[in-house]
Structures are given as C-alpha cells and as structure tokens.
Amino acid sequence: GESVGLHLPTLSVQEGDNSIINCAYSNSASDYFIWYKQESGKGPQFIIDIRSNMDKRQGQRVTVLLNKTVKHLSLQIAATQPGDSAVYFCAESHSNTDKLIFGTGTRLQVFP
Amino acid sequence: EAGVAQSPRYKIIEKRQSVAFWCNPISGHATLYWYQQILGQGPKLLIQFQNNGVVDDSQLPKDRFSAERLKGVDSTLKIQPAKLEDSAVYLCASSLGTDRGRAFGSGTRLTVV
Numbered sequence: 001g002e003s004v005g006l007h008l009p010t011l012s013v014q015e016g017d018n019s020i021i022n023c024a025y026s027n028s029a030s031d032y033f034i035w036y037k038q039e040s041g042k043g044p045q046f047i048i049d050i051r052s053n054m055d056k057r058q059g060q061r062v063t064v065l066l067n068k069t070v071k072h073l074s075l076q077i078a079a080t081q082p083g084d085s086a087v088y089f090c091a092e093s094h095s096n097t098d099k100l101i102f103g104t105g106t107r108l109q110v111f112p
Numbered sequence: 113e114a115g116v117a118q119s120p121r122y123k124i125i126e127k128r129q130s131v132a133f134w135c136n137p138i139s140g141h142a143t144l145y146w147y148q149q150i151l152g153q154g155p156k157l158l159i160q161f162q163n164n165g166v167v168d169d170s171q172l173p174k175d176r177f178s179a180e181r182l183k184g185v186d187s188t189l190k191i192q193p194a195k196l197e198d199s200a201v202y203l204c205a206s207s208l209g210t211d212r213g214r215a216f217g218s219g220t221r222l223t224v225v
Binding site (some may be wrong): 034040045049103 | 132152153154155160168216217219221
C-alpha cells in the first residue's frame with residue numbers, strides 16, 4: 001500500500017551545525033508534501049510544504065528538497081538550535097484527496 | 113487565535129472500560145479530524161468531519177470506536193470497550209476547508225492497562 005518512510009530514526013547534531021532529515025515516499029502520484037515538527041507532549045506543527053511542480057522551497061532556516069525521480073524528500077535546517085529538538089514527520093498527499101499519509105518520524109537531538 | 117483544544121490531556125483506564133475524548137476546533141474551521149498516534153509512529157487518520165457530516169471513516173474500528181460532531185463544532189471520540197492496543201495519543205485537528213494544511217491539538221494520551 002501507500003506509505004511514507006524515513007531513513008534515520010534518530011539524528012544527533014551539534015548546535016550550530018546544519019541538519020538534514022530524509023524521507024522516502026512510495027506513491028509517485030503524490031503531489032503535495034508537508035514537513036511537521038512535533039515536540040514532546042504537543043501535536044504536530046506545520047514547518048514547510050512543497051508541491052510536486054517544485055524541487056526546492058525555502059523558509060526561515062529551513063529548506064525542503066523534492067526529488068521526484070527517486071521519490072525522496074528532505075528537510076534541511078540551517079544553524080540547528082536546541083529548540084529544534086523534536087520529532088520530524090513528512091507527510092504526503094494527492095490533489096484528489098486531502099488525506100495526509102504520515103511517515104514514522106525522525107527524532108532530532110541537538111547537543112551543545 | 114486560540115488553537116485546537118483537547119481534553120483530557122491524559123487518561124488511564126483498564127481494558128474493556130470505555131473512554132471519551134473531547135475536541136474544540138479553531139473557530140470557523142469546518143473540517144475536523146481525529147488521528148491516532150501510536151508511540152514512534154506518525155498520526156493515522158481515524159475519521160474526518162465536514163461540518164457535522166462524516167467525510168471519511170474508513171480507518172475507524174467501528175466495532176469499538178465512535179465519533180460525533182452534532183452541531184458542527186465540538187467533537188467527541190469514544191472507545192468502548194478499550195483494548196490494550198488502543199494505547200496511543202489521540203490527536204484532533206481542524207482546517208478551514210478540505211485544504212491539506214491543518215492545525216493540531218496537543219492530544220490526549222491514553223494508556224490502557
């Protein structure tokens with residue numbers, strides 16, 4: 001069936017370094033992707049999204065890259081801060097439906 | 113604006129008991145979602161409402177789970193009887209329409225013992 005997965009369950013980075021969180025998706029028909037951040041005890045929080053007609057989108061300290069050829073999505077966080085520590089989920093969707101399919105998450109740990 | 117409100121934050125029950133969760137979406141949001149999030153996994157959609165009508169409940173275990181949104185605003189999700197595998201965080205989310213961005217509440221953490 002359709003699924004969204006992540007390569008690395010836990011990523012540890014030093015404060016100030018850049019972080020890259022990866023995600024593989026299986027449905028080539030998916031045309032919309034979202035990255036969420038989930039802190040302990042809270043619900044997922046929208047970070048950035050990208051549509052399939054783009055291969056890169058930038059936000060504040062975050063960049064999402066989409067490679068449709070290999071069905072791969074990544075989230076880059078520049079100058080990672082302790083407040084970035086959380087679990088990050090990618091989610092995919094198709095324009096025919098608003099159903100979001102979430103991956104299993106990557107835990108980002110930032111150490112001083 | 114106020115976010116999505118959920119209660120209670122935590123609940124511990126014994127298996128075969130019943131439990132109910134409450135959600136108040138962001139004001140004006142017509143679409144409301146209930147998700148189940150098992151530890152270490154991404155949220156899984158249980159049911160989606162558009163106003164007070166059900167849009168998608170294909171993943172809802174209807175033999176034990178039920179949900180309602182009688183006046184198109186607040187919603188309740190009920191489990192009866194609960195099983196050990198129902199232990200999870202139950203997240204409520206809402207959106208203006210059927211757009212794919214949505215706001216999530218902080219969830220209710222259910223532990224079934």
